[in-house]
Amino acid sequence: MLGDVRDRTVLRAALDGVGDVFHLACLGLRRSLRDPEESHETSATGTLRLFIDARRAEVRRFLHVSSSEVYGPCVETIASGRRGMNKDHPSRPTTAYGAAKLAGEAYARSFHQVYGPTPPRKGEWLSADVASCGFITFTLDSSGSGSVLVL
16 A cells, blocks of 8 residues: 555555554655655654554554664764664754654654553554664665664
8 A cells, every 4th residue: 555654544544454563654864854844744743643543443563663863963972982872872863854753752652651562452562662672783885884773
């Protein structure tokens, strides 16, 4: 199914009969620089709508995927001589994309707190709770590496 996470009609049709949601929707950092409002609508508002409609559809499991952009730059990490970030790194987004993804994380935490891990209806809700996440490093190209948040 092709659709927009901001469209309630599409969400409800996509969730019909679905047991598990793996939420990756975003427009990306570069696009957010051109249109920060659209980035917010997709990564924050769209995420909230998806949580609400997934709950209504009695989805069993929900995995929300975020971005390392929620942490902002690794200035403190570089200054301290450490490489990469860990779960204790502060959330200080410096882009609209990072801020919108952080809002999505906040919705994930709130839905997990209020409705999970076993919501009043049925199923499990998995959230991007930074305290339970780990990190892996992968090679982007010959010039450097990046971090991936692993739940």
